[in-house]
Amino acid sequence: MAENSQEFVQHIASKSENFSQWYLDVVLRAELADYAPVRGCMVIRPYGYGIWENLKGLLDKRFKATGHKNAYFPLFIPGSFLEKEAEHVEGFAPEVAWVTRAGNEDLAEPLVVRPTSETIIGHMYAKWIKSWRDLPVLINQWANVVRWEKTTRLFLRTSEFLWQEGHTCHRTKEEAEEEALKMLEVYRRFLTEDLAIPVLTGKKTEREKFAGAVTTYCVEALMTDGRALQAGTSHDLGQNFAKVFDITFLDKDNQLKYVWQTSWGVSTRLIGGIIMVHGDERGLAVPPRVAPTQVIIVPIMPPPHEETVLAAARDVFERLDKVSRVEIDAREEFSPGWKFNEWELKGVPIRLEIGPRDVKAGKVVLVRRDTGEKISVPMDNLESAVTDLLNSVQEGLYARAKQFMDENTHTLVDYEEFKAVMENKRGLIYAPWCGSDECEAAIKEETAATIRCIPLDAKPSDEKCIYCGKSSTSGYWVYFAKAY
Amino acid sequence: MAENSQEFVQHIASKSENFSQWYLDVVLRAELADYAPVRGCMVIRPYGYGIWENLKGLLDKRFKATGHKNAYFPLFIPGSFLEKEAEHVEGFAPEVAWVTRAGNEDLAEPLVVRPTSETIIGHMYAKWIKSWRDLPVLINQWANVVRWEKTTRLFLRTSEFLWQEGHTCHRTKEEAEEEALKMLEVYRRFLTEDLAIPVLTGKKTEREKFAGAVTTYCVEALMTDGRALQAGTSHDLGQNFAKVFDITFLDKDNQLKYVWQTSWGVSTRLIGGIIMVHGDERGLAVPPRVAPTQVIIVPIMPPPHEETVLAAARDVFERLDKVSRVEIDAREEFSPGWKFNEWELKGVPIRLEIGPRDVKAGKVVLVRRDTGEKISVPMDNLESAVTDLLNSVQEGLYARAKQFMDENTHTLVDYEEFKAVMENKRGLIYAPWCGSDECEAAIKEETAATIRCIPLDAKPSDEKCIYCGKSSTSGYWVYFAKAY
Numbered sequence: 001m002a003e004n005s006q007e008f009v010q011h012i013a014s015k016s017e018n019f020s021q022w023y024l025d026v027v028l029r030a031e032l033a034d035y036a037p038v039r040g041c042m043v044i045r046p047y048g049y050g051i052w053e054n055l056k057g058l059l060d061k062r063f064k065a066t067g068h069k070n071a072y073f074p075l076f077i078p079g080s081f082l083e084k085e086a087e088h089v090e091g092f093a094p095e096v097a098w099v100t101r102a103g104n105e106d107l108a109e110p111l112v113v114r115p116t117s118e119t120i121i122g123h124m125y126a127k128w129i130k131s132w133r134d135l136p137v138l139i140n141q142w143a144n145v146v147r148w149e150k151t152t153r154l155f156l157r158t159s160e161f162l163w164q165e166g167h168t169c170h171r172t173k174e175e176a177e178e179e180a181l182k183m184l185e186v187y188r189r190f191l192t193e194d195l196a197i198p199v200l201t202g203k204k205t206e207r208e209k210f211a212g213a214v215t216t217y218c219v220e221a222l223m224t225d226g227r228a229l230q231a232g233t234s235h236d237l238g239q240n241f242a243k244v245f246d247i248t249f250l251d252k253d254n255q256l257k258y259v260w261q262t263s264w265g266v267s268t269r270l271i272g273g274i275i276m277v278h279g280d281e282r283g284l285a286v287p288p289r290v291a292p293t294q295v296i297i298v299p300i301m302p303p304p305h306e307e308t309v310l311a312a313a314r315d316v317f318e319r320l321d322k323v324s325r326v327e328i329d330a331r332e333e334f335s336p337g338w339k340f341n342e343w344e345l346k347g348v349p350i351r352l353e354i355g356p357r358d359v360k361a362g363k364v365v366l367v368r369r370d371t372g373e374k375i376s377v378p379m380d381n382l383e384s385a386v387t388d389l390l391n392s393v394q395e396g397l398y399a400r401a402k403q404f405m406d407e408n409t410h411t412l413v414d415y416e417e418f419k420a421v422m423e424n425k426r427g428l429i430y431a432p433w434c435g436s437d438e439c440e441a442a443i444k445e446e447t448a449a450t451i452r453c454i455p456l457d458a459k460p461s462d463e464k465c466i467y468c469g470k471s472s473t474s475g476y477w478v479y480f481a482k483a484y
Numbered sequence: 485m486a487e488n489s490q491e492f493v494q495h496i497a498s499k500s501e502n503f504s505q506w507y508l509d510v511v512l513r514a515e516l517a518d519y520a521p522v523r524g525c526m527v528i529r530p531y532g533y534g535i536w537e538n539l540k541g542l543l544d545k546r547f548k549a550t551g552h553k554n555a556y557f558p559l560f561i562p563g564s565f566l567e568k569e570a571e572h573v574e575g576f577a578p579e580v581a582w583v584t585r586a587g588n589e590d591l592a593e594p595l596v597v598r599p600t601s602e603t604i605i606g607h608m609y610a611k612w613i614k615s616w617r618d619l620p621v622l623i624n625q626w627a628n629v630v631r632w633e634k635t636t637r638l639f640l641r642t643s644e645f646l647w648q649e650g651h652t653c654h655r656t657k658e659e660a661e662e663e664a665l666k667m668l669e670v671y672r673r674f675l676t677e678d679l680a681i682p683v684l685t686g687k688k689t690e691r692e693k694f695a696g697a698v699t700t701y702c703v704e705a706l707m708t709d710g711r712a713l714q715a716g717t718s719h720d721l722g723q724n725f726a727k728v729f730d731i732t733f734l735d736k737d738n739q740l741k742y743v744w745q746t747s748w749g750v751s752t753r754l755i756g757g758i759i760m761v762h763g764d765e766r767g768l769a770v771p772p773r774v775a776p777t778q779v780i781i782v783p784i785m786p787p788p789h790e791e792t793v794l795a796a797a798r799d800v801f802e803r804l805d806k807v808s809r810v811e812i813d814a815r816e817e818f819s820p821g822w823k824f825n826e827w828e829l830k831g832v833p834i835r836l837e838i839g840p841r842d843v844k845a846g847k848v849v850l851v852r853r854d855t856g857e858k859i860s861v862p863m864d865n866l867e868s869a870v871t872d873l874l875n876s877v878q879e880g881l882y883a884r885a886k887q888f889m890d891e892n893t894h895t896l897v898d899y900e901e902f903k904a905v906m907e908n909k910r911g912l913i914y915a916p917w918c919g920s921d922e923c924e925a926a927i928k929e930e931t932a933a934t935i936r937c938i939p940l941d942a943k944p945s946d947e948k949c950i951y952c953g954k955s956s957t958s959g960y961w962v963y964f965a966k967a968y
Contacts, residue, residue, distance in 0.1 A: 034608065036558040037565070038595060043608055046553035046623060053554060069530035070537060074520040075559075075597075075628055075644050076581075081521070097560075097586040099597065102643075103579055103632035111522060113559075113583065113597070124518065124527055133817065139530060144559055144628065148587035159586075160559050333617070 012345065015281050019225040026275055027154045030284050030346045033271075040152040040159030044268065047346065048155075050292025051271055052162065056142065058194045058289065059164070059266070062186050068138045068166060073120055075144075076111040081119035084244045088118065091211020095147040097159075113146040118212060118237070118263055121167045122245035129259060131250050132171050136179070137259075140166040155272035156229075156484050163267035169247065169259040173238070176260035177215075180236040181456075183264040184217040187232040195270065196287040196398040197221050197277050198405050199231060200428070200479055202453025207440055210263075214238035220452040220479070222405045223276035226426025228452045228481035231273055234264035272484070277401050278370075284347030285369050287397050288390040295326040295386060296343045300336050300355035312359045316352065316382065323383045324390065344369060349393045350386065370396040409479075415466050418480070422447040428481050434465030435474035443467050449480040496829065499765050503709040510759055511638045514768050514830045517755075524636040524643030528752065531830065532639075534776025535755055536646065540626065542678045542773065543648070543750070546670050552622045552650060557604055559628075560595040565603040568728045572602065575695020579631040581643075597630040602696060602721070602747055605651045606729035613653060613743060615734050620663070621653040621743075639756035640713075640968050647751035653731065653743040657722070660744035661699075664720040665940075667748040668701040671716040679754065680771040680882035681705050681761050682889050683715060684912070684963055686937030691924055694747075698722035704936045704963070706889045707760035710910025712936045712965035715757055718748035756968070761885050762854075768831030769853050771881050772874040779810040779870060780832045782823050784839035796843045800836065800866065807867045808874065828853060833877045834870065854880040893963075899950050902964070906931040912965050918949030919958035927951050933964040 012029055013021035027033050032048030035041075044052065060070070076099060083089045092115045099111040114120070125137060142164045152158050166183060170176040184201055191197045199219040203209075209216035213235035221231045241247070242258040251257050278285040288294050297320075299313035313328055320326040329339050336353070343351055353365040364382065366375045370393050377385045408427030412418050418429055433439060433451065443466075444450050458476040465475060496513055497505035511517050516532030519525075528536065544554070560583060567573045576599045583595040598604070609621060626648045636642050650667060654660040668685055675681045683703040687693075693700035697719035705715045725731070726742035735741050762769040772778050781804075783797035797812055804810040813823050820837070827835055837849040846863045850870070854877050861869045892911030896902050902913055917923060917935065927950075928934050942960040949959060 034611070037562055037604065037607055038558055038560045041558040041560060043558065044556040046555045049555045050553065052556075069534065071530045071533045072528040072536075072646060074522055074525040074527065075630065076522045076525060078521055093588075095587055097583050097595075099581050100584045101594075102581040103634070104577075110585075111581075120521065123521055127518070146559065150587070162556060 012283060015224075015279065022279075023272075023275060024154065026279055026284050026345070032275075032284075033154045035154070038159070040149050042154050042158045042160075044162070047292060048271060051274065051286060051290050052268060054290040054292065055194070055270060056164075059186075059190050060142075062190055063140050063164075063166065066138075066182060066186060068140045068168075070141060071139045072141055072143070073114075073117050073124065075114055077114055077117070077120045079110045079112055081123065082112050084119065085212050085241060087240075088212035092116070092147075095149065097146045097148050114143070115145055115147045116263075116265075117141070117143075117145075117165055117167065118241050119245070122241045122247060122261075125167075125169055125259070126245050126247045129169060129247060129249050132252050135169055135171045135249060135259065136175065137169040138166075139168065140164055153272075153484075155275070156269050158268075161268045163265050165263060165265040168262045169242075170261070171249070171251065171259070173260050176238070176262050177236055180215070180217055180234045180262040180264070183262070184219065184232075184234040187219045187234065187264070187266060191219055191221065191231055192398065194287070194289045195274060196289075196394055196401060197231070197273060198398065198402040200453055200455070202455045202458070202479070204233075204453060205437075205440055205451050205478075207437055208450060210235045212237065212240055213263075214240065217456075218453055220481075221273055221277060222408060222428055222481070223273070223484070224279070224404060225276065226408060226482070228428065228479075228483045229269070229273050229276070230452070230483065231270060232264070232266040235262060237261040237263060269484075278397050279347070282341070283345035285397060286347040286349065288349040288394045291347070291349050292325065293327045293343075293346075293348050294324045294390055295320055295350045295352055296339075296348045297326065297328040297352045297354065298336055298339050298343070299328070299330055300353060302356065305356035305359075308359055309354060309356055313354050316354060316364060316379075319382060320352075320386055323387055350389055352386075368393050368396070370400065413463065413466060418443075418449075418466055419447055422449050422480075422482060426482055428452070428479050430477060430479055431466040432461055432463035433475060433478045434468055434470055434472040435476065436465075436468070436472070439465055439467040443480065448482050450483055452479045452481050452483060454478045496767060499708075499763065506763075507756075507759060508638065510763055510768050510829070516759075516768075517638045519638070522643070524633055526638050526642045526644075528646070531776060532755060535758065535770060535774050536752060538774040538776065539678070539754060540648075543670075543674050544626075546674055547624050547648075547650070550622075550666060550670060552624045552652075554625060555623045556625055556627070557598075557601050557608065559598055561598055561601070561604045563594045563596055565607065566596055568603065569696050569725060571724075572696035576600070576631075579633060581630045581632050598627070599629055599631045600747075600749075601625070601627075601629075601649055601651065602725050603729070606725045606731060606745075609651075609653055609743070610729050610731045613731060613733050616655050616736050619653055619655045619733060619743065620659065622650075622663075623652065624648055624650040637756075637968075639759070640753050642752075645752045647749050649747060649749040652746045653726075654745070655733070655735065655743070657744050660722070660746050661720055664699070664701055664718045664746045664748070667746070668703065668716075668718040671703045671718065671748075671750060675703055675705065675715055676882065678771070678773045679758060680773075680878055680885060681715070681757060682882065682886040684937055684939070686939045686942070686963070688717075688937060689921075689924055689935050689962075691921060692934060694719045696721065696724055697747075698724065701940075702937055704965075705757055705761060706892060706912055706965070707757070707968070708763070708888060709760065710892060710966070712912065712963075712967040713753070713757050713760070714936070714967065715754060716748070716750040719746060721745040721747060753968075762881050763831070766825070767829030769881060770831040770833065772833040772878045775831070775833050776809065777811045777827075777830075777832050778808045778874055779804055779834045779836055780823075780827045781810065781812040781836045781838065782820055782827070783812070783814055784820050784837060786840065789840040789843075792843055793838060793840055797838050800838060800848060800863075803866060804836075804870055807871055834873055836870075852877050852880070854884065897947065897950060902927075902933075902950055903931055906933050906966060910966055912936070912963050914961060914963055915950040916945055916947035916959060917962045918952055918954055918956040919960065920949075920952070920956070923949055923951040927964065932966050934967055936963045936965050936967060938962045
């Protein structure tokens with residue numbers, strides 16, 4: 001088995017030596033995704049899509065539990081819509097794809113393939129909302145969007161991707177603010193509880209916020225190469241789009257008022273996050289809650305025990321099928337060792353080995369993907385052993401990721417140290433910043449690090465800015481990192 | 485209540501007098517969908533999307549039970565791909581939308597917004613499939629597609645719609661044929677069991693088949709205005725796309741061979757089918773299995789009983805929430821009568837009325853949407869009464885639709901009678917046809933009726949063709965109708 005293992009692992013690059021290549025190898029070799037014949041686009045293969053489906057199901061439940069309903073808005077947006085909100089068009093115009101011809105005719109007005117849907121949804125809301133009784137409007141959509149990117153990387157940055165975008169309208173400013181923060185908390189819990197990814201929450205600086213938002217809140221995660229990944233955003237849009245699309249309502253006091261809005265989204269880039277947070281030298285490690293296959297049964301069938309073992313394995317399958325997503329790999333053309341590596345590469349949380357001796361002893365061997373630990377378990381309480389171990393792997397992955405994040409968060413007040421960290425091991429830097437756009441821009445220019453977020457509970461600090469050395473009443477302790 | 489009812493129903497056109505207007509009124513007033521600001525496109529509102537989500541969930545389960553997995557392929561297809569299969573490009577080119585500009589640059593090769601994905605999926609399959617061990621490939625995708633239509637109607641024909649498209653590859657011709665028929669049967673059972681829509685199954689004539697298929701199988705349903713609706717199709721693609729995209733595999737005999745393929749799909753037009761099969765003068769009637777709200781609780785709260793009734797209604801809600809999709813309409817600004825009409829328009833299968841006398845007597849009143857029948861039910865076995873009644877409404881809707889289809893299927897051998905039926909009451913006509921394209925074309929030209937399907941078990945018949953009067957060994961009894 002050791003030999004097979006070596007042979008197999010050669011097929012993916014070393015994570016510690018070449019992280020980028022390792023990432024690509026995992027995506028391609030675990031059959032999560034593939035390159036499409038159109039530049040910058042990807043094909044999400046069944047195994048990758050299986051993760052997306054589970055992730056979507058869990059997040060959708062959280063949306064519905066907070067009162068949201070799904071709908072579907074058109075892919076095409078009249079070009080003129082995009083131009084109505086000044087910051088919005090500035091942010092999105094450079095990466096838009098245009099439909100100029102359809103049904104054998106040139107279109108009078110070219111259409112934008114949606115890069116995000118604030119404008120077209122705003123147009124519809126203006127039509128639907130009349131009275132305070134129609135509020136709040138709490139709608140989400142699961143859809144594909146297109147942003148023409150120059151440099152792309154599977155899952156992390158692609159010209160087309162899948163996402164969800166929530167768009168809500170409220171009677172008051174306070175309600176909208178509350179909603180934006182509520183959805184941030186939904187994302188935080190989803191990431192930590194379902195994806196086993198620890199996150200920072202906070203708000204973006206003016207420079208980093210969404211084109212058209214008043215405030216952008218975000219969840220940020222730390223990848224194991226020391227870069228940060230923006231995992232989700234929740235925007236308080238104020239009345240920016242309401243004023244442009246004339247979304248008004250008659251309030252209780254009989255006054256016509258503009259609604260207050262939010263929008264929030266996460267995308268298939270989360271799959272990239274799962275890979276880069278939990279993966280290791282052996283490949284992917286998928287958190288049990290979103291794993292398409294939670295348990296892989298590998299029967300070990302030396303002659304003449306083939307039939308006995310296979311029958312026992314099928315029995316185990318039937319039992320575990322009731323409590324988990326389980327599969328059995330009884331292919332004859334591959335050795336057990338080859339299969340072990342294959343399923344480790346694919347990141348299946350638990351491998352169940354069963355051979356002739358196990359059958360005789362009424363036991364099976366469980367191997368957890370996160371630690372490699374082997375556990376011999378008697379057949380009679382198999383269901384509960386597997387259920388418990390799945391929870392344990394979920395917790396183990398979170399704990400490992402949290403420890404990594406903690407160990408790679410550096411509290412610094414000295415800019416030379418800041419630069420050294422960013423050049424070498426990277427990670428998150430928690431440092432004082434005076435609040436000026438100039439310092440933020442200079443740090444980015446010199447180190448490629450950006451302010452990932454201003455913590456929600458950040459209080460003005462009189463600590464001197466790590467860049468300019470001045471203290472400021474508008475200064476905060478903030479998180480910096482190089483980001484994807 | 486009778487007055488309210490009259491008042492309210494005026495807002496939708498009479499189904500018997502103006503079917504088209506009634507259809508539109510139901511779609512818009514029940515808030516299933518709305519017109520988008522882009523010609524021919526629609527917005528699917530939460531209530532309509534709720535039906536789609538339930539429908540999708542049930543159908544997806546059936547796909548998975550038959551071994552299929554979901555994936556996601558790109559929205560954009562290189563223009564050159566479409567041109568590779570001659571019939572395919574002829575069929576789709578006129579209704580394609582083109583992206584010619586992206587990221588501020590004109591594209592060297594314009595991109596097609598997918599009208600269907602055989603070509604791009606074929607391209608990927610050629611890359612993935614090497615050996616007979618890789619077969620069968622059983623992949624489905626849920627996606628949006630664009631077909632630029634001249635005349636559109638919400639849900640039935642729109643420039644963008646949502647659908648699923650299954651794309652499979654097989655080792656042998658027989659296996660592919662079997663798959664195409666298996667998926668036809670999946671659709672038949674889904675339509676009858678989940679949507680309560682009786683269907684005909686059969687295959688299309690050469691004239692009506694999918695552009696690029698060897699054989700197109702279909703499920704056809706009869707709408708209550710006497711028109712047929714193609715509700716789903718399953719294509720045996722033979723090796724047409726395999727040859728064009730070079731999808732080959734090394735077979736057990738060490739020979740390189742082309743795969744055999746199928747594709748199959750249903751779309752959001754099914755929602756149009758639900759409206760036109762089950763709707764009545766009072767509006768929509770959603771089959772319980774796909775109803776976003778299965779039970780609507782309307783508390784009747786005359787003073788001073790408001791609190792007692794509301795508390796009892798909330799109690800009922802808590803209990804029914806465990807066995808059904810239930811909502812409570814406790815809005816104070818609307819009368820019970822107004823609410824009754826509103827929820828009938830929306831087609832909720834069961835209305836639950838609870839007033840002061842019911843609370844005192846420990847009973848509630850259930851009103852079924854399909855028949856209007858009122859049933860007084862004691863509180864203590866409410867859960868089972870509601871569960872049973874939901875099943876009963878589901879069966880009732882199917883039985884009514886089946887009876888309508890049977891009564892409106894006419895077996896004819898005389899062309900004058902054929903024409904008279906098509907001009908007046910319409911419906912399905914079962915008639916002998918010689919098998920010639922000329923007769924099929926002439927009938928379409930003269931009556932607007934098309935051959936909806938050749939039944940699967942159709943045997944050659946020596947009955948004379950209803951059009952040309954000649955007998956032919958290639959003739960069949962087939963179904964004709966005017967279609968959407």
